[in-house]
Amino acid sequence: MKKEYLNSDLDSFLAKWLEGELTDQEFKNLVNEDDYNAFLKIRHGLHVRNLLDRPTDATFSKIQDKIQSKKDKVRPLYSNWAIGIAASIALLFGLFMFLDIGEIIIETGFGESKTIALLDGSEVILNSKTKIIYDEDNWIKERKLYLDGEAYFRVTKGEGFVVITNNGTVSVLGTQFNVNSTTDFFDVVCFEGKVGVKTLQSDHVLYPTDTFRKINGNNSEVSKTLDKMPAWVNGESTFKSVPLRYVIKALEEQYQIEFDDKSISDSDIFTGSFPHDSLNVALKTVFETLNIKYTEKEKRNIKLRYKE
């Protein structure tokens, strides 16, 4: 039997049934069977939709929770780095402030020379490939510097002036002198005043024109020079009875070149000069007299061999 009712009544029954205020049986009694079956399917559909909706929301929530938790893990890591860097900067700044580091390092490159005015009015001229290190903050109290290479000093009168090298120490009182100290070559020339030279093996006092030299660990010797100042200050390198390999090294440092000198004897002793402004003339002045042929193998690499 088909039941007849108004739409408003149906809506009311339907709402109450879906809300659970009417049991299935009560609702079945109020509507016809076809409608009831249709409503059952709709309610089932709604139930399934709710079930489908629920896990989606949960998954979304879980993903959000995971993102949130990941963000929470990254944040402290970043913060630690930032704190670390800030702390390091603060520490270094503090060290500089408290330790008062005033170390000055001055270097020259190939073929370069530099004139440095020191705080006490003294002057140092550095030849090519030379390095000096000194403490600017303590300079007035202690005039002391480290030298690797060759430098000419014009020292103002004062408490003392010490040049420390790997080969020995040079100490003076207001004077002019030249120090050339490389790995196994140590040469000190006094041009004015008095210079003390101290090595592991001996102590010497040099007066004007005196030259102290120690080569390759051999016994040191003191000789005289006629020069008024080192020639390199005026753009020339001068050597007096020097093993050729030191002259070759000086050429390399002056002109930024390399020599293939495997076939050259280490016993050749050279006296002479080369200019700093012409490689061709420099090569000729050094090697022509020694009967050595020089040929450019590749750019800035020169092969040396004795002429036939």
Next chain:
Amino acid sequence: MRLIYVLVLMLLPILAFSQEEAFYIEFKDVDLNEAIGEIEDIYNVLFSYKDDYLIGKKVTFIRKKRTLEETLHELESISKLFYEVIYKRYIIVSL
């Protein structure tokens, strides 16, 4: 900078002049390396040589005026070495 140019221009003729000018030179049986040192100072030149070349060689010059060229010529005949002037003030000594 202009001052440096002026000084250089003033010095150039002096340097050139010192080599062309004749100077009194006198050596009495002195070592060749010693004589070369004197010649360097007088004519404002620089010699390059292998030390071995000069060993045992002595020089005697009677006193008279000589230019650099004349001095080197005389030195050549005494020492049996060759003297080549390059770049105006470098003198290469060879066998």
